[in-house]
Amino acid sequence: MTQKYILAIDLGTTGNRAIIFDHEQNIVAKAYQEFTQIFPHAGWVEHDPEEIWQSTFAVIKKAIEIAKIDASEIAAAGITNQRETVMIWDKDTGKPIDNAIVWQCRRTAEYCDSLKAQGFEQTIYDKTGLFIDAYFSASKLRWLLDKHPYQASFRAGTVDTWILWKLTGGKVHATEPSNAARTLLYNIHTLEWDNDLLKIFDINAEMLPDVKASDAEFGLIDSSLFGANIPIHGILGDQQASMFAQGCYQPGIYKNTYGTGCFLMTNVGDKAVASKNHLLSTIAWQYNGKTEYALEGSIFIGGAAIQWLRDGLGIIKDAAETETLMNSLPTNEGVYFVTALAGLGAPHWDMDARGLLIGLTRGTTRAHIARATLEALAYSTRDVLEAMNEDVSSDKSAGFTALQVDGGACANNALMQFQADLIQAPVIRPEVIETTALGAAYIAGIGAGFWQSREEVMQKRKVGRTFEPQRSKEEMDHFYAKWQEAVSRSHAWRE
Numbered sequence: 001m002t003q004k005y006i007l008a009i010d011l012g013t014t015g016n017r018a019i020i021f022d023h024e025q026n027i028v029a030k031a032y033q034e035f036t037q038i039f040p041h042a043g044w045v046e047h048d049p050e051e052i053w054q055s056t057f058a059v060i061k062k063a064i065e066i067a068k069i070d071a072s073e074i075a076a077a078g079i080t081n082q083r084e085t086v087m088i089w090d091k092d093t094g095k096p097i098d099n100a101i102v103w104q105c106r107r108t109a110e111y112c113d114s115l116k117a118q119g120f121e122q123t124i125y126d127k128t129g130l131f132i133d134a135y136f137s138a139s140k141l142r143w144l145l146d147k148h149p150y151q152a153s154f155r156a157g158t159v160d161t162w163i164l165w166k167l168t169g170g171k172v173h174a175t176e177p178s179n180a181a182r183t184l185l186y187n188i189h190t191l192e193w194d195n196d197l198l199k200i201f202d203i204n205a206e207m208l209p210d211v212k213a214s215d216a217e218f219g220l221i222d223s224s225l226f227g228a229n230i231p232i233h234g235i236l237g238d239q240q241a242s243m244f245a246q247g248c249y250q251p252g253i254y255k256n257t258y259g260t261g262c263f264l265m266t267n268v269g270d271k272a273v274a275s276k277n278h279l280l281s282t283i284a285w286q287y288n289g290k291t292e293y294a295l296e297g298s299i300f301i302g303g304a305a306i307q308w309l310r311d312g313l314g315i316i317k318d319a320a321e322t323e324t325l326m327n328s329l330p331t332n333e334g335v336y337f338v339t340a341l342a343g344l345g346a347p348h349w350d351m352d353a354r355g356l357l358i359g360l361t362r363g364t365t366r367a368h369i370a371r372a373t374l375e376a377l378a379y380s381t382r383d384v385l386e387a388m389n390e391d392v393s394s395d396k397s398a399g400f401t402a403l404q405v406d407g408g409a410c411a412n413n414a415l416m417q418f419q420a421d422l423i424q425a426p427v428i429r430p431e432v433i434e435t436t437a438l439g440a441a442y443i444a445g446i447g448a449g450f451w452q453s454r455e456e457v458m459q460k461r462k463v464g465r466t467f468e469p470q471r472s473k474e475e476m477d478h479f480y481a482k483w484q485e486a487v488s489r490s491h492a493w494r495e
Contacts, residue, residue: 003075005067006445007230008437009056011081011159012238013102013260014307016052018059019437020067020074023450025460027432029067031059038099043106043342046099049087052159053166057225064226071228077167077221078234078444080241080436081160082260083182086137088144088207089162092153094170100159101140104260104300104342108139109351109494115139120200127187127194129272129281131349135298138184138201145203156207158183160235164218167232172219174210177291178237181283186211188272188283191291214240214285215447234443239263239296240285241439246404246430247458248284248294251392254400256381257436258409261345262302264384265294266392266400277387278347287443287454295391297346297384301339301355303409305373308341315366319408325370326414332479334359336486337372339380344490347387354493358486377409378419379483385423402426406435413467420467422476431462 005028010017015034022028033055038046064071084103089096101107112132115121121132130136141156148154157165161175180186180193185203187194193205212218214236221230236244239257246255248267256264265284272281272293284294306319316322338344340353357369381403389400402425410416410429420427432438445451 003073003450005069005074006441006450007060007063007074007077008441008444009060009077009079009163010238010434010437010440011052011056011079011163013082013085013104016055016059017434017437018063019434019441020063020069021438021441025432025438025457029063031062031066033059041107045102045105047085047102049089049096049100049162052100053163056163056166061226071226071230074228074230075450076231076233076444076448078236078440078442079160079163079232080236080238080440081158081163081179083158083179083237083239084135084137085159086140086156086183087162088141088148088154088156090151090153091155091170097148097154098144101143103135104304105140106134106342106351108134108143111139111142112351115200123196124184124200127189127197128181128184129188129274130182130184131278131280132184133349134351135300135345136182136184138197138203141203142201150204150207152206154207157209161209164232164235167221167225168219169222169224174212174218176212176214176216176235177283177286178214178240179235180211182237188281188293213287213289215287215443217447231448232444233447234440236285236439236443238436239265240294241436241443242406243267243284243294243439244442244454245435245439246406247461248404249454252400253404254385254388255404255406258302258377258405258407258415260302260304262299262377262381264297264381264388266388268293268295268392273391275387275391277391278349279384279387279391280346285443295388297388299380299384300342300345302377302380303407305337305339305341305376306409309370309373316370322370322374323412323414325367326374328367329371332371332375333368334482335364335368335372336483337369337376338486338490339373339376340490344487346384348383348487350491352492352494353490356486356490358489374412374415375418377415378422379480381419382422382480400425402428405429406433408433416467417470420469421471422480424469424473424476427467429464429467431464433464
């Protein structure tokens with residue numbers, strides 16, 4: 001049977017998605033399913049690994065059914081995932097030893113503080129390009145191992161590794177560099193699990209996955225699952241997958257993903273760049289035999305703040321309602337929301353910061369809060385954008401000229417227009433905004449020979465809409481200065 005399709009498996013923070021693309025990059029079918037967010041204590045976030053797997057299986061099965069195709073018509077599958085969430089399972093029983101600890105979880109903040117106090121920060125940054133922070137995987141693994149003492153049958157991994165293990169029937173325990181680079185255990189220069197880092201966190205190397213190239217063939221989806229053996233031909237962390245889909249193949253192209261968090265990245269070439277502005281230096285991908293690096297600014301809370309308005313406060317029924325509410329006001333009327341619900345990420349890196357709503361009066365309505373929430377995504381993006389531009393260019397006038405955007409919240413036209421106004425540059429939204437899935441499809445399809453190169457896939461990429469600045473720089477700089485003042489008041493608030 002002719003192989004006409006590529007399957008992208010997009011493993012998110014709040015749900016999983018499967019999308020089937022044809023050779024022209026059209027979406028043939030897609031399916032999505034949310035899974036449970038578990039909050040055992042304030043600041044703790046967990047997922048049930050078995051529920052993640054059941055959700056993954058369900059969306060793949062449903063997408064194949066919607067497409068009305070046979071699994072044997074799928075040339076290859078690619079996996080993309082939220083990166084720092086980590087779990088441990090027993091290879092003999094096939095069962096997780098505990099819930100997964102999610103990237104947003106702050107339970108290991110004090111442990112991370114103790115590592116800083118011991119003077120490990122520079123060593124870890126030099127080897128990983130990352131800061132010591134509860135955001136990354138190593139401290140989460142340490143917490144799990146403190147609760148469940150190490151056994152030889154334990155296997156650890158980020159979500160890509162867990163789902164790869166399940167899809168291959170327990171035959172493959174592997175990951176790739178863009179995910180490994182987010183653990184605090186992987187040396188991004190030597191491209192290996194680092195003995196010094198393993199010693200600092202007291203992690204047994206035997207439980208960690210093999211690290212293959214991002215475009216490697218990782219194994220076969222077991223035919224018992226969907227009726228055919230489908231080659232898994234590529235894995236990328238979600239933000240790297242987005243970069244891959246947005247054509248960030250050389251320095252100077254910036255992209256921002258408005259997902260659960262916001263993630264601004266740019267390709268810096270074949271050598272890592274050490275940031276002077278508290279950004280992360282990380283691996284973009286290992287593709288076609290070469291390793292490329294990136295700078296990243298990670299904003300912990302993006303679309304999750306909109307979800308909080310819906311689920312936590314109950315002031316909106318769905319995310320789309322925020323656009324109407326934002327458009328109902330000409331400005332924020334002095335209301336700012338610092339969305340530090342899980343601390344502040346780049347470029348502030350304050351684990352002790354907490355969320356702050358400021359400027360409230362008796363006249364404040366849910367529209368003000370909704371607008372302040374959307375504006376916070378744009379302000380946080382400018383924070384990172386300015387820091388990144390300084391890092392990559394000694395001549396500040398030679399920085400970015402436009403921002404490529406993707407992720408669920410970029411569908412909000414009011415937000416995208418405000419973002420363009422705030423950064424005084426065009427904001428370019430692609431026709432397919434599920435770019436994490438598209439990036440996974442690209443790297444899998446190229447690896448399998450379905451497409452010949454990343455240059456070929458870029459020729460067929462379509463722009464959906466470009467937002468040009470409409471408001472004055474002076475006005476937007478005023479709003480931004482007030483945002484910075486609000487951020488300064490949110491610092492160091494943890495009990």
